[in-house]
Amino acid sequence: MIITHRLCPEGKDKLLPHTLQPGEALAGDVLWIDLLSPTLEEDRQVEALLGISVPTREDMNDIEPSELLWSENGTRYMTMRLLIDGDTDDPIVVAVTFILTAQCLVTVRYSEPKAFALFLSHAVKSGGCGASPEAIMSGLVDAVIDRAADVLQDAGGRLDALSRGVFDDKVKQGGRNTSLQRTLQALGRHGDRISKSRESLVSIERVLLSLSATLKAAHVPAALREEVKSTLRDLQSLEEHASFQSSKIQFLLDATLGLVNLEQNNIIKLFSVMAVIFMPPTLVASVYGMNFKSMPELEWAHGYPMALILMIVVAVAPYLIFRWKNWL
Structure with missing residues (x-):
């Protein structure tokens, strides 16, 4: 599926999304092309329009960490790992590629991160986005970080509830072992979620650092560069928060195992x-x-x-x- 976004001529900094129908030609005045689970023909259509190379699903899954960021003929390719279903017990990390050209931004994804819908809900309103490919990408990354913050906040609330359960002395002695077993399982799930969140945040940080260097070299407005720097600072604070939650999970794990030993x-x-x-x-x-x-x-x-x-x-x-x- 190809979803194009162009600036609304009547509104200021407002996107108009349009889903291309089969056989419909791809116009060249778009600001953002979103490839959602594209077919090979759709990849070729975008490649012919922009003169770029669109990675396939296999390319994105098999890409080496050292190849997440690269540049070719003035086009920058940036792949980040995003956390999907972070508020469930089965979160996964998927690859999303950002292709930044001089005239538009191309995103390639084979999943539907909530951050994209979150950004688009603001971008279709007047003043909801910038008027350049770099501004669109900055807004997308900012939405991704907001979503990561929500996931970490939800995980923090669940950890607080688990902590109260671990040290609650009102639990009946007969059900203590069962309660501790459930706590160990829950801590394992939370540890997996936080680990995948940190993996995602590290990949986003690499993309932001690359984007910051790109904006500086392209002489974009100072306000946009400051916005990217602010987003980068927010990301680093989230990484520290994720590290704190990992330490808290380890503490709760040690405490739970200690209580299990006491029960035994x-x-x-x-x-x-x-x-x-x-x-x-x-x-x-x-x-x-x-x-x-x-x-x-x-x-x-x-x-x-x-x-x-x-x-x-x-x-x-x-x-x-x-x-x-x-x-x-």
């Missing part, structure tokens, strides 16, 4: 105490279970109840001692 120690302690409590009665029963001929207790009329009472006494005595020592 309590179970082992219970078995140890039970073994000690039943050891004296077992000793009494073993003594009176011997069948020697000269045992005087064998002739006692009340020997059997006496042995039972003795076993109860020697079983209760260790229990009372353990409670007195606060070992239970």
Whole structure:
């Protein structure tokens, strides 16, 4: 699918999106060409219009980290990794390529990041975007960072809820192990989400640094360069926030594992105490279970109840001692 965007002649800095129909010619006065899951014919159509090389899905997936940014014949190719479904339990990182030419911006994507829809919702309004390809790309990257901030904020709220659950002493003892197991699973999911967010932020930072150098060399307005620098600072603050959340996840993971160990120690302690409590009665029963001929207790009329009472006494005595020592 090819979605073209041109400036509205009646409005100021306002985009008019248009989805090309099969067989429709691609005009050359567009400001932004968005290729969403394009076919090979659509790639060739854009390549013929702009004289560029449009990467395929395989090219974008197999690209090496050192080849995420490159320039060819005055056209800059920048590929960033964006987090998709960041507010779910199954987030993924996908590649999106930005091709910046002198007359327009081309984006190639095989997914639908929410940041694109977020940017377009503002760009179709008067004053919602710039009037140059560089300004369009800057606005897109800014929307991507806003979306990343939302994902990190949502993850932070979920981590706070998990933290309260880990250190909540009101959880019933019987359900403590099950609760800790669910917490470990949730921490694993959050760790995966934060890890993918950091991977995405690092790739965006590389693109922003490259874009900043491009804008400086192209002598674009100072206001746009300052906007890119401000976006870069926001991105770096998000990276620090993601690092903080990673540290918090590690802390909660260590605390949860420590509580699991304590629960296991309590179970082992219970078995140890039970073994000690039943050891004296077992000793009494073993003594009176011997069948020697000269045992005087064998002739006692009340020997059997006496042995039972003795076993109860020697079983209760260790229990009372353990409670007195606060070992239970």
